[in-house]
Structure formats: C-alpha cells, structure tokens
Amino acid sequence: MKRHFRVWRGDATGGRLEDFQVEVNEGEVVLDVIHRMQATQAPDLACRWNCKAGKCGSCSMEINGMPRLACMTRMSTFADGETVTITPLRTFPVIRDLVTDVSFNYEKAREMPAFAPPPNLRPGEYRMQQVDVERSQEFRKCIECFLCQNTCHVIRDHEENKRAFSGPRLFIRAAELDMHPLDARTDRKDFAQSAQGLGYCNITKCCTEVCPEHIKITDNAIIPMKERVVDNRYDPLVFLGRKIFRRRGLDEPAPPSPARQPAAVVPQTTTLDEQGRLPLSEFTFERPGAPSPYGEDVQFPLPADGISYHHPSEERPEIDQARD
Amino acid sequence: MTTTAVRPARPGARAAISARTLRRDRWWLAPLLTVTGLTAWVVYAVVRVYLHKWYWVEDHHYLTPFYSPCITDRCVPDAAHFGRVLPGWWIIPEAAFSLPFLLLFRLSCYYYRRAYYRSYWASPPACAVPDGHKRYTGETRFPLIFQNGHRYAFYAAVVISGINTFDAAIAFRGADGKVGFGLGNLILLGNVVMLWAYTISCHSCRHIMGGRLRHFSRHPLRYRLWTFISRLNTRHMELAWITLGTLAVTDFYIMAVAADWFPDLRFFN
16 A cells, blocks of 8 residues: 655755655554665665664654654554654754764763772672662663654754753763762762753653653653752752761762864865765775765774763772772 | 765754644643643632631531641631631631642642643643743753752651641541541542652652662662652652542532531441
C-alpha cells in the first residue's frame, strides 16, 4: 500500500517539505520507508542511521512533530491515510536533509569532569556493592540519541541558552557520577548548578517523555541533583548541621568553566569538487577509502587548546602522585 | 545525481521549518484539562475559605480540612483545638496558619511545577511545541529560585498532615462523648490517608530519606525508607490530583452536613 510522506529536504541555506508516495508493508518502521525512498525516489536523501534496533541512537528525527527514533517508530501506529511528516531535529544546526550537527552535545560532554576514583585506588581495585551503584547504572542505558536534548525547550526555543545550559543528557551524566560510590569528586553538585545550568530546568519532563530507553531522567536524575544542589547552596539547616557536627562534604565551589575557544577550522578545498562537495567515491577522490564522516577538514586528535576539558589530575596532582 | 554532505555553508543555522509545531495529536488537551481542573479547585477553595461558616459539625465533631486548625476569634470554641489567637477580620481565613504553607507546598511541588509551567505559563505547553516566550531563565533567579525551598514547605506539610490526622481521630467521638462512627469519619480518614501518601511521596522527602546518600549499603534502614518512598513517588502526580479530590469531597460533605442539607450517615452512635 502506498502512503503519503512529507520529508524536509535542504541544508543550512534553506529547504522545504517534499511530498513522496511510498510503498509501506506490514511490520515496517519509518526508517524502512526512508530507505525505500532512497532506493526508489530520492537517492540523495541524507539520513543518519546504524543499527535499526534502537540501540545506537543515530536515527533521531522528528516524526509528525515528535522527536523519535525512526527505527523504533512503527508505521502501524499511524492511522490509515495519515500523512507522515519527517523533519530533522530542530535544536541542532542542519547539515543536510535529516542529518543534523549534534556536536553541541559532545562539546558539553567534554566540559564535564571525568570519573575520578579515590587517589589510592588503581584500576582493577575498584570494589563496590550493587546496591550502591544501581542508581548510576540506570543512566548508563543512555544511547546518546539526543532526543532529550532536542526536545528540551530551554535550548530548543532559546538558542541563546546553549552557552549556559548542558541539557538533560549531561544532567544524567552528572547524577550518575555524583551518585557513584567510587567517585571522589565533591564539586559535582556545584558544577551542575554553575557550569551546566541545572537551574534552567523547569522540570516539565519532556526529556523523560521522549527517552527511547525509558530512563526516568527527571525523577531519578534532575530532581535528585536539584535536591543535592539545595543541600549545598540553599538549605541553611544543612549548612548549620555540617558546621556544628563538622561533617565532611560541604563542597568547595567548582572552578569556573574555562572560556572555550572554538578550534579554527580551515576547509581543505583541494578535496572538494567544483560544486564545493566531497567526491562521491574513491575513484574520483585523491585518497583511498571514503571521506571522513567528520569532514576532511577535521584532524584527530583534536587540538588540545580548542577543548575545555581538563583531566582531574591537572587540578589535583596528588592523584597522579598517589598512583606512582 | 547522488551527492555527499559537506560542512554547512552557514554553520549554526537550524533547518528552516516554517510550522511552529508539526504535532498533529491533541497535545493541547492535557494543559487544557490541567488549567480547568486547577482553576475550578482554586475557585472552590477560595469561596469555601471566605464563607466563614459550615465548617464544624457539632454533633459528630467533624472539622473540615479547609478550616483546620481553626485559630481566629470567629471559630466555634469546640472547633478551636489550638486556641483562638487571630482577630476575626474577614480577610483572615480560619486556617490562617496552615493554608499559606499548604499553598507553598503545592506551588513548589515538583509535580505541580510541571503542571502549571506547562498549562498556565506555556513554558512549554507540550513537548516539541514552542514555549512562545522571548527570554527564558528557568529557575535561576528571583522569584523562581525560591522553588529550591520546597523541602521547608514539606516540613510544614508534615506538621499540618499531623493536625489533619488529629482532626480525623477526634471525629470518632460521637454525640454523647462515646465512640461514634459515620460516613463522615470514613471520608475524613480516607482524606488523611491520601494526604499522608501525597506528602511523603514528595521528591524532597525521597531525598531526605536516603536520596542524598552515596552509599546505600552503609545505611540499610534509610535505603529501605528510600525504596518505599521511591515506589510512592512514582505515583506523586496521581496522588496530587487524588488529594485535591479528597480535600474537596471532605470539605463539601462537612459543609453539607453542617448546613443541614443532608444528615450524616451514621453506622453506630
């Protein structure tokens, strides 16, 4: 049976919704239909995908306005004759068609201080009880599809907040590490509030609604983190209790996040054809193999001065000393 | 012809989609129901609080939660279990001690925040629907930064739930001073049970009970408490609405019995 689809085609300079009549068979998902479009009508339709099993988080897009994984959206959930509209994620810059540039999320992830075990423990010596690490494990289910980041209105509707706000995916990372029984950092709550912009969240729970892994982002990560921040910053009773009973754990303020200078990107024009596009195959390419998915102008490892991440040992040299 | 992707010409430009939202389901229904439900309840509560009558059933010792504890000059002496300390000016509700704290508890509740940010403030009205505000700073500055004080409202709500429990308990005193039992007792009891369930399923309570710990294994009792509260906490939204219902029903029943619209259904005494 043929069904009507509208797919957004275009790039950063502009685009529009194009109509397609595509064959749909029983048991198919939206990603199958996109593949059929590519095979029969639009071979240059750009779409990012990988596992077709809801585990890689690549095929995030908006289907009838809702952020979803295309591989997990069954065609049978739509009414007969219903037009299915497929658009790229709105929150991130579009590269082409359904493919968006989600590097915002990776930049925010790099700013997050890494897991920091106690200084006297070496890898292989980590011991913890299941009951202690259980909460953190829920957040390890995250497949980084960035649907939560995309649907969060703090950055979806307010581009200017992207600088100050890390988003739900990074809040579950913050909660995961702050609740981790072996993480020795004590400034995570403060980092979440001052550098990640936890206070911007108004817990309207859309991140939880769209999460394909059904992580309880708001109830189990954001609200507990907000409460932990209250302990540290806003609750005079907790403050007094810690002073009177001399309890450890009144966190020192997090070091301010260093201003990030974006790495200067100089496109290597020699690898582009006269239309400014990368060559289609290696026959017309100057080197063997396919072009890099990151773009030929990106060199690895990334230049260190363009990254705002600092290894914990830089701030606390005693970690390295203790290990030696 | 097939082409491959290159870096966008204007980095940072989002897809130019003209429609503000492409959602076609009835996303407006949930905010509409929330506005209707909450507004109706608030109107009922305000009218009831400023009626200043029909709050105490003398024969069966029923006191409505909207007037508990009754602490103004106007209070019937038998209903004023905690003294009559405030003047009887009409603008002062009989329950001037409890109502402001209960209002704060519900206003700063993590569920109600979601509900009214979405429905009253449209920030956002529904997922993937634009919030329509020019600027957005969330709960980072005055006045919304005070939402962080939710746990203090929770402490007050625990005290007030205790007072409501006291009211429900003394309502078992029948007309002649012996134990009595009627439909009003059942309603008061049901209301108190639901109020406790709502109060302790609070996210702040969950945090206080054990959520703040890093090592559950060192605190087995608090871990069990946390597990119990967590289970209740998943029902926090339902309990928030159920308690609005039980409060209104309890108050209406006591108003009706006090105003002699219908008699209390007594099971004995």
